[in-house]
Amino acid sequence: MKVSIILPIRNEQQFISNTLNSIIDQNFNGELEILIADGMSDDGTVEILKQFEKKNQNIKIIDNIDRIVPIGFNKALTVAKGNVIIRLDGHATIAQNFIANCISLLDEKSVDCVGGPTDHYSNTIIGDSISKAQSSIFGAGGASFRTGIRNGRFVNTLAFGAYKRDVFSNIGGYDEELVRNQDEELNYRLIQNGGKIWIDPSIKSTYYVRDSIIKLFKQYFYYGFFKIRVIQKVKALISWRHLVPASFVIAISISIYLSYFYKINSPGIFLLVLYFSASIISSINRSIIKNYKRFLLLPLIYFSMHVAYGVGFIIGVLYFINKWGKNPLADNHFDNQIFDQNSNV
Numbered sequence: 567m568k569v570s571i572i573l574p575i576r577n578e579q580q581f582i583s584n585t586l587n588s589i590i591d592q593n594f595n596g597e598l599e600i601l602i603a604d605g606m607s608d609d610g611t612v613e614i615l616k617q618f619e620k621k622n623q624n625i626k627i628i629d630n631i632d633r634i635v636p637i638g639f640n641k642a643l644t645v646a647k648g649n650v651i652i653r654l655d656g657h658a659t660i661a662q663n664f665i666a667n668c669i670s671l672l673d674e675k676s677v678d679c680v681g682g683p684t685d686h687y688s689n690t691i692i693g694d695s696i697s698k699a700q701s702s703i704f705g706a707g708g709a710s711f712r713t714g715i716r717n718g719r720f721v722n723t724l725a726f727g728a729y730k731r732d733v734f735s736n737i738g739g740y741d742e743e744l745v746r747n748q749d750e751e752l753n754y755r756l757i758q759n760g761g762k763i764w765i766d767p768s769i770k771s772t773y774y775v776r777d778s779i780i781k782l783f784k785q786y787f788y789y790g791f792f793k794i795r796v797i798q799k800v801k802a803l804i805s806w807r808h809l810v811p812a813s814f815v816i817a818i819s820i821s822i823y824l825s826y827f828y829k830i831n832s833p834g835i836f837l838l839v840l841y842f843s844a845s846i847i848s849s850i851n852r853s854i855i856k857n858y859k860r861f862l863l864l865p866l867i868y869f870s871m872h873v874a875y876g877v878g879f880i881i882g883v884l885y886f887i888n889k890w891g892k893n894p895l896a897d898n899h900f901d902n903q904i905f906d907q908n909s910n911v
Contacts, residue, residue: 603630643894671766
């Protein structure tokens with residue numbers, strides 16, 4: 567059994583050593599190749615990668631001059647030789663039995679992709695609060711790979727998936743139009759083509775979150791923005807929960823309009839009281855009461871996530887308005903012919 571791990575990264579100097587060490591230290595008896603698509607990092611990442619490359623002949627660095635994830639992934643995917651393909655981020659680590667459990671469950675469950683819940687982590691107070699928000703139902707909307715699971719089950723999407731090789735031969739690579747949410751679109755495309763995805767608590771990974779509310783706002787803005795293109799690509803809403811942040815932003819906007827022009831304040835007051843009541847209840851639960859700093863930060867973080875996603879979603883509707891019905895797969899940097907040839911190497 568040969569496994570290819572693909573890491574599309576850029577400027578991951580802070581975390582990349584931990585990421586690579588967690589891959590190298592796997593309890594896995596098969597062959598392993600690590601394909602790193604570097605988006606022209608300028609922060610010292612490349613120097614670290616070259617040090618690892620000298621010590622480990624299974625590491626290969628691929629230049630991604632376009633600097634976006636799906637193109638980097640597709641370039642690495644083209645030359646990947648593994649029977650199983652795993653996507654991992656440069657600010658994440660995997661448990662020692664991650665690969666072994668993925669391979670076992672792919673066979674046991676007869677599925678096309680497996681993965682597990684991610685443990686969100688940061689050692690700063692802001693980052694720690696962000697991690698708790700992202701792994702809560704109120705913050706993440708019930709995404710099982712973020713909120714955690716007790717038992718394995720079939721899902722529509724997950725993070726850091728391990729895919730059987732023939733998935734990409736059959737349905738193609740990442741859609742390069744999607745600067746964000748490309749893995750989500752791939753997973754829905756897989757399901758629409760009859761594939762199955764299994765999430766299991768035995769497959770463990772840790773994701774190192776952003777430690778800035780501004781960076782968090784930007785992240786969730788683009789999640790919402792490119793969600794529209796995902797919906798257009800898969801021709802399905804996916805989940806009603808994706809409409810909630812945009813509905814919230816629209817409701818706030820209407821309330822401000824009514825208050826400013828007609829002096830009608832009650833709808834806005836009711837909306838904000840309802841929202842922040844739910845936010846405070848969730849904050850108390852996630853802060854375990856004793857951590858007052860997290861308790862104070864969480865309502866602001868929740869609000870930033872929800873507003874950013876909602877605004878991004880609304881702007882995405884307007885920006886991609888002429889794209890409805892135009893959904894061809896754009897995986898131009900994935901060469902399926904070379905990929906299929908490599909399966910015999």
